Amino acid sequence: MSPPTSAREPRLTRALGMFYFASFAALGLQAPYFPLWLEAHGFEGLVMGVIAALTPAMSFFGPPLVGALADARGARGKLLSAACALSCSGMAGLCLAELSGAGSRLPLVFCAALIFAACRSPIIMLADRITLEHGGSYGRRRVWGSIGFMLAAAGFGRWCPPESWRWLPGFVALALALAFVHSLGLPRQGAPAALGAPRRWPGRAFLPFALCTALSAASVSSYDLCGALFFRDLGASGDTIGLLYGVAVLAEVVLLATAGPLLSRVGPERMLVLSYTAAALRWLGMAWLSSTWLAFVLQPLHAFSFALTWISSLEYVRRASGPAAFGGAQGGFMAAHAVGGVVGMLTWGPLYSRSGGGAVFLGAAALSSAAAVLALTTLVRRPLSLSLASSQA
Numbered sequence: 001m002s003p004p005t006s007a008r009e010p011r012l013t014r015a016l017g018m019f020y021f022a023s024f025a026a027l028g029l030q031a032p033y034f035p036l037w038l039e040a041h042g043f044e045g046l047v048m049g050v051i052a053a054l055t056p057a058m059s060f061f062g063p064p065l066v067g068a069l070a071d072a073r074g075a076r077g078k079l080l081s082a083a084c085a086l087s088c089s090g091m092a093g094l095c096l097a098e099l100s101g102a103g104s105r106l107p108l109v110f111c112a113a114l115i116f117a118a119c120r121s122p123i124i125m126l127a128d129r130i131t132l133e134h135g136g137s138y139g140r141r142r143v144w145g146s147i148g149f150m151l152a153a154a155g156f157g158r159w160c161p162p163e164s165w166r167w168l169p170g171f172v173a174l175a176l177a178l179a180f181v182h183s184l185g186l187p188r189q190g191a192p193a194a195l196g197a198p199r200r201w202p203g204r205a206f207l208p209f210a211l212c213t214a215l216s217a218a219s220v221s222s223y224d225l226c227g228a229l230f231f232r233d234l235g236a237s238g239d240t241i242g243l244l245y246g247v248a249v250l251a252e253v254v255l256l257a258t259a260g261p262l263l264s265r266v267g268p269e270r271m272l273v274l275s276y277t278a279a280a281l282r283w284l285g286m287a288w289l290s291s292t293w294l295a296f297v298l299q300p301l302h303a304f305s306f307a308l309t310w311i312s313s314l315e316y317v318r319r320a321s322g323p324a325a326f327g328g329a330q331g332g333f334m335a336a337h338a339v340g341g342v343v344g345m346l347t348w349g350p351l352y353s354r355s356g357g358g359a360v361f362l363g364a365a366a367l368s369s370a371a372a373v374l375a376l377t378t379l380v381r382r383p384l385s386l387s388l389a390s391s392q393a
Contacts, residue, residue: 013141015185016131020145022182023084023123026175028152029168030091032228032245037168039229041104049349051110052225054117056217056341059334062121067331070129077188080126083119084183088176090116094169103166121338123179125330128314130186132326139256139311146256146307150249157242165238206329208378209316210336215371216276216309217340219283222348222364230357236292244295248302255303256311263315269379271312276372278304280365287361305368
C-alpha cells in the first residue's frame with residue numbers, strides 16, 4: 001500500500017531538492033570553467049566554440065525525443081536516471097583522457113563532450129516535468145539547484161588551486177554521480193492526472209515564443225562561453241570569478257523563491273518582456289566594463305536574464321500545452337533554446353578571439369533587445385488565451 005499524499009510530499013520535496021542541488025552543482029562547475037579547461041588544453045576560437053556548442057546542439061534533438069517518449073510512456077524517473085548515468089560517463093571519459101595524457105587530443109575530447117552533451121540535455125527538462133506534475137511550488141524546489149550552482153561555482157574558484165583545474169571533468173562527473181543517486185528516489189512514472197489528460201498543442205501561437213526563446217538563448221550563450229574568459233582578461237583571479245558567479249546565482253535564488261505569486265498575477269508574457277529587457281541592460285553594461293569590481297554591480301541582473309526567463313518560459317509552455325502534451329511542448333521549447341545557443345556559441349568564440357568581450361556583449365545586447373520587442377508586439381498584444389482560442393476555432 002502506497003503512503004498517503006501528505007506523507008509522500010515532504011519526501012518528494014527533499015528528493016527533488018537534493019537532485020536539483022547535485023545536478024546544478026555539476027553545471028556550476030562545467031558552465032563557467034569548462035571554457036577555461038578547453039583553452040588550457042589548446043582549444044581556442046572556433047574549435048572551442050564547436051565543442052562548447054555541443055550542449056545546446058544536443059538540446060535540439062534530445063529533449064524533444066525524450067519529452068515525446070515521456071508523454072507516451074510516462075517513464076519520467078527511469079529516463080532521468082539513465083540520462084544522469086550516461087552524462088556522468090562522458091565527463092568521466094574526459095577525466096580518464098587527462099589521466100592518460102590524452103586531454104589535448106581533439107577526437108577524444110570531442111567524443112567525450114558529445115556523450116556528455118547528448119545525455120545532459122534532457123536532465124533538467126525531466127526534473128522540471130516531475131516537479132510540475134506533482135504540484136507544490138516549482139520555484140522553491142528549483143531554488144536548491146541555484147544554491148548548488150552557486151556553491152560549486154564559487155567554491156571551485158576559491159578553494160581549488162589552478163593546478164588542480166585539469167581535473168575539472170572529474171569533479172563534474174562526481175556531481176553527476178550524486179545526481180544519479182538522488183534520481184533513484186524520484187517517481188518512476190508520471191502523475192496519473194497527467195497521463196490521462198487530453199492533449200492540446202498550441203500550433204502557430206507557439207512560433208513567436210519559439211523565436212523569442214532562440215534570440216534570448218543566443219544572447220545568454222555569450223555569457224556562458226565568454227563570461228569567465230572576459231572576467232579573467234579584466235584581471236580577475238579564479239577566486240574572484242567564483243565570487244562573481246556566486247553573486248549572480250544568489251540573486252537567482254532570491255527571485256526563484258519569491259517570483260511565483262507575481263508570475264501568476266502578471267502572466268508569463270509580460271514577465272518575458274521584463275526578463276529580456278533586463279538581459280539587454282546587463283549585456284550592454286558588460287560591453288563597457290573596465291573593471292572586474294564593476295561587474296559585481298551587474299551580476300544580480302542574472303536573476304532576470306536567466307531565472308525569470310526560465311520560469312516564465314516554462315509557465316508559458318505549461319499553459320500552452322496542457323499536462324498530457326507538456327513533454328513534447330517542453331522539448332520544442334528546449335529545441336528553440338538549443339538553436340539560439342548553437343548559433344551564439346559558434347559566433348561568440350571567434351568574435352571574442354578577434355574583437356574581445358566588448359563586441360561580444362554588444363551583440364548579445366542587440367539580440368536580447370530584439371527578443372523584448374518581439375515579445376511585446378506578439379506575446380503581450382496577443383495573449384496566449386486568445387491565440388489558443390483562435391487556433392481551436
